[in-house]
Amino acid sequence: MNCNESLSRKSLLYKTGVEYGDYTINHVQGCSHGCMYPCYAFMMARRFGKVKNYNNWINPIIVNNAVELLTKELPKLKHKIKSVHLCFTTDPFMYKYDDICNLSIEILKLVNSYNIPCTALTKGVLPKELANLSKDNSYGITLISLNEEFRKKMEPGSAPYMDRIKSLKYLHDKGCKTWVSIEPYPTPNFIEQDFNEILEAVSFADKIIFGRLHYNKKVSEYKDYKKYYNDLAYKVIDFCKENKIEYHIKNKTITEEEQIK
Numbered sequence: 082m083n084c085n086e087s088l089s090r091k092s093l094l095y096k097t098g099v100e101y102g103d104y105t106i107n108h109v110q111g112c113s114h115g116c117m118y119p120c121y122a123f124m125m126a127r128r129f130g131k132v133k134n135y136n137n138w139i140n141p142i143i144v145n146n147a148v149e150l151l152t153k154e155l156p157k158l159k160h161k162i163k164s165v166h167l168c169f170t171t172d173p174f175m176y177k178y179d180d181i182c183n184l185s186i187e188i189l190k191l192v193n194s195y196n197i198p199c200t201a202l203t204k205g206v207l208p209k210e211l212a213n214l215s216k217d218n219s220y221g222i223t224l225i226s227l228n229e230e231f232r233k234k235m236e237p238g239s240a241p242y243m244d245r246i247k248s249l250k251y252l253h254d255k256g257c258k259t260w261v262s263i264e265p266y267p268t269p270n271f272i273e274q275d276f277n278e279i280l281e282a283v284s285f286a287d288k289i290i291f292g293r294l295h296y297n298k299k300v301s302e303y304k305d306y307k308k309y310y311n312d313l314a315y316k317v318i319d320f321c322k323e324n325k326i327e328y329h330i331k332n333k334t335i336t337e338e339e340q341i342k
């Protein structure tokens with residue numbers, strides 16, 4: 082499947098203020114995954130008049146001059162860039178969108194040709210072809226549950242959880258660096274689930290990032306949500322230490338205590 086529409090932009094590479102980012106590229110407007118947590122990128126796009134409503138948001142529009150822009154921007158910025166992340170306001174491997182996946186691979190290759198490593202995060206399926214790109218890259222999936230009914234409710238257009246995990250494992254087995262973003266993790270009043278099962282399912286990954294759910298009132302309706310997130314964060318830390326996995330706990334996930342780095 083391909084996007085029905087395209088647009089052109091004036092610039093593409095930009096420095097992000099996001100916690101674990103350096104430079105980033107968002108070469109699509111909108112995202113068919115249509116997450117209901119809600120999606121911060123959608124809220125911002127609506128606030129700044131880039132999309133009118135949810136239906137606009139879930140019909141992605143590809144940036145048709147992305148490669149052209151990058152070809153101009155990379156030589157100018159290459160000395161400043163430590164890494165490039167795909168993507169903060171859309172998904173680079175949008176489920177079943179061939180044109181977006183192909184463009185993302187082209188972008189990764191182009192960035193890598195300047196010896197700049199990339200990170201990519203998806204709720205789609207990571208293409209096998211990524212195994213042939215620079216081994217300095219790092220590929221990630223988001224995984225907040227293993228329950229497909231929950232996925233269909235919260236991330237309706239995304240790839241099934243097992244397909245995401247399999248694609249990550251494939252790249253891991255091919256010697257690529259892999260990571261898992263367990264974020265935004267829901268409180269039990271969204272879904273009762275076994276957190277250990279999620280950790281075990283991705284225990285092969287090189288890094289785990291854990292973060293709480295924001296921008297949803299239902300979280301604070303769960304009586305002990307602060308303690309709940311603290312306990313889970315420490316569980317992630319213990320699990321990662323035991324299994325020699327790198328970890329990062331997102332800001333404001335642990336509260337009432339000093340933030341752990």
Ligand code: SF4
Nearest residue numbers: 112114115116120171
């Ligand atoms: S995958 Fe990311 S960008 Fe796409 S809808 Fe979900 S949260 Fe938003």
